[in-house]
Amino acid sequence: MNKKLNVDNLTLGVNDSDLEDIFAPYGTVQSAHVVLDSVSGCSKGFGSVEMATCGQAGAAIAALNGKDSNGKTLTVNESMPPQDNVVVIVGAATSKPF
Helix, strand or coil: CCCEEEEECCCCCCCHHHHHHHHHHHCCEEEEEEEECCCCCCEEEEEEEEECCHHHHHHHHHHHCCCEECCEECEEEECCCCCCCCCCCCCCCCCCCC
């Protein structure tokens, strides 16, 4: 399990400190970041949290996924590493016969 978690469906008033406070009962929070709108400076409603251990991350998911936070149901899941995008070109045109 990854120690980094995605958190969705946050209320618009949530900041980094609030997000850390939500996860602190389940272990050591190494980082908590709420994504902000560049124009308004308000939360976009999602963020990420990194816990100290995989076990703490699992405990946070079990405790918080689907739970109410200020009237909204949180979605908490494991952050997946980015996948490499592979482009395959099939059937290149040629003027020469096989």
